[in-house]
Amino acid sequence: MSTSAPPDISPDHTPDRTTDPELAHEQAHLADARRELARMRAKTLATDRAAGDAVSDAFLAGALARRAESLQDDPTSTLFFGRLDLDGSHPDAQGHETWYVGRRHVSDEVGDPLVIDWRANLSGAFYRASRTEPMGVTRRRRFGVDRGRLTAYEDEHLQDATEQDTRSAILASEIERPRVGPMRDIVATIQPEQDTIVRAGAGTTICVQGAPGTGKTAVGLHRAAWLLYAFRDKLSRSGVLVVGPNRAFLEHVGAVLPALGEVRVGHTTVEELVAERAPVRGADEPAVAVLKGDARMATVLxxxxxxxxxxxxxxxxxxxxxxxxxxPAYEVEQLLRELRERDIRYGAARGVLPQRLAHHVLLAMERSGDSPDDQVQDAVARTSAVKKYVETVWPALDPRQVLLGLLSDADVLARHADGVLTDEEQRMLLWHKPPRSKASARWSLADVVLLDELADLVDRTPSLGHVVLDEAQDLSPMQLRAVGRRCSTGSATVLGDIAQGTTPWATASWEESLAHLGKAGSHVEVLDRGFRVPALVIDYAARLLPVIAPGLGAPQSVRDNPGRLDVERVATEALPDAVVDTVQALAAEPGSVGVIAPESLLPALQRALDARGASYGVLGRDHGDVDHQVDLVPATVAKGLEFDRVVVVEPARIAADEPDERTGLRRLYVVLTRAVSGLTVLHSQDLPELLATAG
Incomplete structure (x- = not known):
């Protein structure tokens, strides 16, 4: 592998050709690509959108606006991050020998490509080509980038038997580059095993068991971007949705897809997904929430x-x-039985029933000698007599009224839960003080998920083309069913880590979760090579694995830089000031700092930070505030987030705040694995035993 790292290039993108002619040539190509991208955007903005009617005009205007947005240049980045030199054997090469790989396609005025989209078939060779399988690549070049300028390049000659394999310094630098703000895309650093997941077909549901730092979230988002590129027509119509654990997480990852040119992907949480059913105004005891999330509730409903x-x-x-x-009543009863046996939605059957009853009326007319036609049948179906009769035998349903009856009336619940739930479980479900009406009910999140199930039993939930479900290990079976309804005719990317399950109903098996999602038998891919979390940090956190996830292999950091780990005990009264001292020292260097602490310690830490004039954000308060260098993060909100350096405050209390030891240690495992470069642990209480031991 050969590397060039010449001095900085002037900010106006004019290369100093006396330093490195090759880099100057590449910088000139970048300048050309930027000019052509600006031309493409200007052409889009100038396009005459006159259409035949107002609706078509509005649709075309929206399409052009979205295309113009996707063609917006980012001066802090580059249009390409890699180059492929081919020997002509690659089937997609089209006779060209050199291709530049970037975030979006850029072509000149005659249509020749200056940059090809990372999602194109040919670009797959940039991520997967190796010495054992070069895929027609003679040279793979990676570029070093600084504020939109090319500062270095690094070559791998894949068909040169004399060249030795070495780690890519540019790749390592990009992975470890300090960041502040939302998650960035990883398009320049995708690894072969990640690329395999990203390019899985549109009809394929894939589950990723990913250890901390393996990039599973970024892989899922990049897969959504690839699917929208490869199956644009289909998925633009049916839609793509990202489901995350909380709003802070969604704020953190929300910039990835727009950076890749995809601006029409929804982001939501499970709570927001079902929010239309009823407002969440109550809370359940953990044992009751677990029971309401049990898949057996689907049978009861x-x-x-x-x-x-x-x-x-x-x-x-x-x-x-x-x-x-x-x-006659017996004919109606036979008709009702036939509709029940067809196993169609309650509402659909109710919609069919007037026509079926009217058809029987027409049969009676024909037997009397009349010759009614279809118009007569329609007229009969619309009569008040038929409508009133339908209401007596197949009444309209309100899911909230049905659930209210189940949770308020022991006899009703016993009738429908017989043989499914035990007597004790039925007693657990019943409200001690039933609300007077569905409007006054204080529905919990678990209740609203049940309402979503009931609503789907009445009328089928519309399906999207693809759903990316992150932190899936924390969803109950009934929550998984709610998500699965949104991709019943599409596919899904399921992301998570069983070792990071922190809810009372966290799954112990991906096979079980996939079955509840409606995707039984889907492929499970394991990512255990850590690119984000350094070795010292992941090895420290992995001490918890034998207790929290027996049998699950420990992740392996593949970075040369082992990172930094500091564990310090301080006096209780000195803890807030020690946190501030540490934060200010860490913030003196570029990159983000996350201070993760138990919820109960946040006020004291905020007072200490305010007293010292520190600038910081607080995550998890209504929305994610991800634009500060320093963020104060409740331990319960940390899942899925990453910071260059992390300060974990009082680990024992973080674990003790959970309902049981195993869940507490899983929460702690999540918290300890948020650092990309360094981890500092500050504590006044004794550490959990697994972390206190030497090693």
Whole structure:
């Protein structure tokens, strides 16, 4: 591998050709690409959008605006980060020998590519080519970048048997580069095993068991971007959604897809996903929440909905002119049984029923010698007699009223939970003081998820084309079913780490979770090579694995830089000031600093930071505040976040705040693995035993 790192290039992007002619040539190509991108954007903005009608005009205007946004240049970055030199054997080479790989496609006025999109088939060779399988690549070049300028390059000659394999210094530098603000894309650093996941087909659901620092979240987001590129027409219509654990996490990752040119992807949490069903105004005890999240509740709810269909005890009588047409109760009952056996949604069957009853009326008319047509059947179906009859045997349902009946009435619950829930479990579910009405009910999040299940039993939930579900190990079976409904006819990317499960219902098996999601049998990919978390930090946190995830292999850091780990005990009264001293020392260097502490310690830490005039943000308060160099983070919000340097305050209390030891140690494992460069642990209480031992 050969490397060039000449002096800085002037800010106006004019290279000093006396230093390195090769780098000057590459800088000139970058300048050309920037000019062509500006031309492409200007052409898009100047496009005449006159259409035949107002709706078409608005649609075209929106499409052009989105394209113009995707063609916006970012002066702090570069349009390409790599180059491929090919020998002509690659099937997608089209006769060209040199290709530049970047975040988006850029072409000149005659359509020749100056930069190809990282998602193009040919770009796959940039990530996967190796000496054993060069894929037609003779040379792979990576570029060093500083504030939008090319500052260095590094070459791998994949078909040169005399060149030795070495670690990429530019790749390591990009991974370890300090950052402040939201998560950046990893498009320049995607590894072969990550690229395999990213380019999995649109019809493929894939689950990623990823240890901390393996980039699973970024891989999932890049897969969404690749799918939108490769299957644009299909997914633009059906939609793509990212589901994360909390709003702070979504703020953290929200810049990745727009940076890759994808601006039409929704971001939500599970709570927001089901929020339309009812406002969350209550909370359950952990044991009750676990029970409400159990998959058996789906059976109880299905029985409750099916029981709303009432037996036909009276005939249907439809007056029409001088006649009164009659459909006997036994015929209606047979019709109801047929609809139930078809296993269609309650609302769909209710919508079909008037036509089916009207058809039986038409049969009676025909038997009397009449010759009614379809218009007559439609007219009969719309009569008040038929509508009223339908309401008596197949009434309209309100999911909130159904759930209110289940949780308020022991007899109703017993009838539908018989053989499914034990007597004790039924007692746990019942409200001690039932609300007077559905409007006054203080629904918990678990209740609202049940309402979502009920709503789907009544009317099918529309499906998206693809859902990216992150931190999936923390979802209950009923929450997984709620997400699965949103991709029932599409596919999913499921991301998580069983060792980081911190809810009382956290999964112990991806196979089980995928079944609840409606994607049983999907492939599970394991990522255990850590690119983000340094060795000293991951090895320290991995001491907890034998207790929190027996049998799960410890992640391996593949970085040459082992990072930094400092563990310091201080007096209780000195702890806030010690935190501030540490933060100010760390903040003197470039990069983000995350201070992760128990919720109960946050006020004292805020007072100490304020007294010293420190600038900081607080995550998890209504929204994620990710634009500060220093962020104060409640331990319960830390999952999925990354900082260059992390200060963990009072680990024992973080663990003790959880309902049991295993969950507490899992929470601590999450907190300890948020650092990209260095971890400082400050404590006044004794450390958990697994962390206190030497080694």
């Amino acid at each position: 299905a029985r409750a909905v099916a029981a709303q269909v009432r037996p036909a005890t009276e005939p249907l009588v439809v007056p029409r002119g001088a006649h009164r047409w009659r459909v």
